[in-house]
Amino acid sequence: MSLDDWLSLFGHFLLLSLLSIGGAITVASDMHRVMVDQMGLITDAQFTTSIAIAQASPGPNVLFVAVMGYQAAGILGALTTLTGIMLPSTTLALVAARWGHARRHWLSVQAFKAGMAPLVVGLLLSTGWILTTAIEGWHHIPLTVVAALLVWRTRLHLLVLISIGALIGAFGWI
Numbered sequence: 001m002s003l004d005d006w007l008s009l010f011g012h013f014l015l016l017s018l019l020s021i022g023g024a025i026t027v028a029s030d031m032h033r034v035m036v037d038q039m040g041l042i043t044d045a046q047f048t049t050s051i052a053i054a055q056a057s058p059g060p061n062v063l064f065v066a067v068m069g070y071q072a073a074g075i076l077g078a079l080t081t082l083t084g085i086m087l088p089s090t091t092l093a094l095v096a097a098r099w100g101h102a103r104r105h106w107l108s109v110q111a112f113k114a115g116m117a118p119l120v121v122g123l124l125l126s127t128g129w130i131l132t133t134a135i136e137g138w139h140h141i142p143l144t145v146v147a148a149l150l151v152w153r154t155r156l157h158l159l160v161l162i163s164i165g166a167l168i169g170a171f172g173w174i
Contacts, residue, residue, distance in 0.1 A: 001073055005039065006080060009072075013065070013084025018092065019123075021116055024062040024085050025051070026123035029130045031068065041072035048134045062086065140174050 001009075012034050016027045028051065035041045042050070050071060054064030062085060069081030103109050132144065147165070150156050168174050 001041075006076075009034075009039070009041075009077075010080050010084045013081050014088055017085045017087065017089040020085065020089055022120035022123060024065050025127055026120060028064070028127040029123075031065070032130050035068060035072060041077075042068060044134055046071050048131060051131065143168065143174060 013031075016024075016030060019030075020027045032044075032047050036044055036047050047068065050067040051064045054067050055061060057063060062082070065085045066078040066082040069077035069079070071077075073080070100109055100113075128144070132141065143165075147161055150161060151158070
């Protein structure tokens with residue numbers, strides 16, 4: 001990779017960091033667009049595998065960004081993508097949390113928080129679409145819909161759903 005490619009990748013992840021309301025996974029669809037489609041740094045399978053590995057591993061979900069960076073360009077790629085995605089959002093989150101907490105009773109602060117919910121849902125749906133289209137067949141779609149409805153409409157603990165998903169995968173049903 002040339003210096004321009006490194007700077008472009010870092011800059012793109014800096015920008016994505018500011019859009020990643022709800023976590024880095026919400027902007028995974030744009031990461032796919034840049035890393036797979038535009039720059040050709042990783043394949044579609046590597047992209048999907050990076051997310052699966054990071055989600056299955058203990059620790060923060062943002063680790064998939066480091067895995068993608070590592071697959072694209074080794075340790076320097078991992079540091080570039082992870083620093084790019086973490087630096088602006090972490091700084092902004094710390095400043096905004098202090099500011100918002102001091103003004104939590106303001107109507108404008110409450111309205112802003114309420115307005116962010118649809119944005120997060122839309123970004124998560126776009127990421128889900130990218131991950132779903134990478135899998136052949138249709139048999140995983142009903143399972144995805146059922147899991148989403150259970151998360152949305154019940155208080156079933158997420159570890160139960162993860163365990164059920166692990167069993168379904170272990171038996172080869174998906």
